[in-house]
Amino acid sequence: MTHTFPDLVISGVLVAPFVSYAAAAGLLFAMLRPLLRIVGFERAFSNPPLAQLGIYVVILAVLIVLF
């Protein structure tokens, strides 16, 4: 069965599904940041920005697969 993407419509304006997923992933990542700071996430990587990007991509992929 084909995976259907939910449409987000704001006042008659259709928002592309990928944009919705990207925005939701950004929001989730922002909520995760304080936790990452507490566990010292940045100290575990030689390139912390790339590691953060990786986490964002993982969150985005999970949202796309699950919803």
Add this chain to the structure above:
Amino acid sequence: MAHRGRTRTAGEDLSLVGAAAQPVRFAGVPLAHWLFGLRTWLAMMLALYVAFWMQLDGASSAAVTVGILALPTRGQVFGKALYRVIATVIGVVASIVMAGLFNEIRTLFVVALAGWLALCVFAAGWLDGDRASAAVLSGFTVAIVAMANIDSPQDTFSSSINRGAAIMIGIVAVTLVSDLFRAPDLLPTLLGKIDTIHRDVKNFALRTLESDAPDPVEVARLFGRISALRADVVTLPLESIAGRTRAAAARQALSALVGEVRAARILASTFQATGEDRHAWRARIAEALHGGGVHAEKLLDHCASVIHDQTGDVARLIAARGATALITEDRRVVESLCDVESGRGPGRGPGLPVYHSGRAAARNALRVFIAVLLSATVLVLSGWPSTTFALVLVAALASIAATTPNPWRFAVGTLIAMPVVAAVAGVTEFIVLDGVDAFPLLAIAMLVPIMVCCLLMTSGNPKLMPVGTSMVFFLPLVLSPSNPQSYDPQSFLTTSVLCISAAIILAVALATLLPTSDGRRRRWMLGAVRRECRDAVAGRPIGRQSDPEASFQAADRLGQLAGLAYRDDAERIATLSHALHLTELTFSAMWVRSALADLDPGAAEQARSAMAALDPLRLRTVAGSLGGAFPGRPAAAQRAAAHWAAADMARTAALIERYAADIGLAHSGALP
């Protein structure tokens, strides 16, 4: 005094963190600058490729966005990108509203556009850094989206969506490339700068303790250097996960640096007033400032014992308090720097408000309003086709110029950059590319121009840097890469002529329409200093800021005063000295007023009436009778509190005596 996780002492040099090991160079240019150029080129090509793939109209906006966000460090890029998104959303909404309201009445549309731009420039006058840029972007987004579709208002919505999409693609491209290719962080540079200023502040403190008349220009320039770091501090939260904590610690450090400069001046004036032996104190303070750690603890213990010694000399007691304040502020700087470096700390710090002149903001707004209206009139009367493009550019450039420290220099930079960009774009399009339509060839053709622009931006030459900054986003605007690429020479020539015309109109407008001279700015700032001083002496509140915030804002204002042009050095010294002393009187009066809250009511009322009457003699009399006037405290604490209050009142009395005439106050009379 224990410190959380401190890893270095006050005397330890941060140069290993801050920087400069000798940079690797290639062809005389640091490798970091070459890498910056390559990253910018790569981000621009990525943005263009994605925009072409998505078949966006105005795909060149994605490249222009990358050009605007081309900054050497990640924190600066992310800060500007975030505010650009917010500003674009606001601008797009305003465009749709304006197009809906005024699309049938063109004259009113142009007036409304000029009014909206003026409003955005006025708002930008009360903001700084990326937020000010975002405010003007909201303004000229309306010009780009609504004005450009004035003949077809039904296309406004799709045009705004295309522009928003192109901007988002540009932002994603530049942030992705910055992360993948490890663009340098702002943090090490910022740490190095704060450490350098800290060293200079310590040296200034020791020189001030030796001298009876410290140089006001040096003080104002130090304040200017400290407040200039604020723009970097506000971008720290976006740079890393611990960024918010680091930013709070950095704000603490900057606030403490301002406090250290003030404490040094107060201590020096204390030595002058009391005749206490400054040399002995200076030697101990030098040991504490440069040695840090144990030496600072030793001095603080010594000061504490002097303060608690009930039989001690009053002058020594007051000097001990001043020395304690100085060393405490110095230690606050050191601890804050450690917190910035480690990313740990309380996570809250003082705000760092900067001084904004409402009159300058209003004047800039009015200038933009008139410039846009006049330009529109001239362009409409000219009857040339496609002049909306020129008007949009004039609106954008006039708004951006209003946020720069020196609008005239920006206009001159644009005037130089625009013909150069037109020439470079022409060579690239008609000689290098010459009709090809393959994207890889477009990317290769744009490599050299973009690298040159980026190298100019990072050259360090104050004349070349603004030219490079302008060129890097004008180039994709004039070249206007599209899919398929148009190689129409007439269209290119029209675009180039309109761009150069817009730059000329901007320069003429800035030179003739309500120019704000440095002399005028100086008068406004001094007027603000005098008003604050009158309010402080009269006991009226000055804003709702805390003491550290008010202190930082006053320091920023002095720094801005130091940056203005003067007829000669004598005028500079006189103006800065005047402003500095009035600022000191303001804070001295504020501290006296806050001490009155703990005083015995009778003594407090006498002090208040002496301050309101601006009678230095009565103030000194009250100061001399303060022993035992702090009920509810132990005897030793009473003595100390009495002497602090007396010292503050004596200093205030001396400043009133000397400077009351300058702020329009009369001795022993009611306040106007």
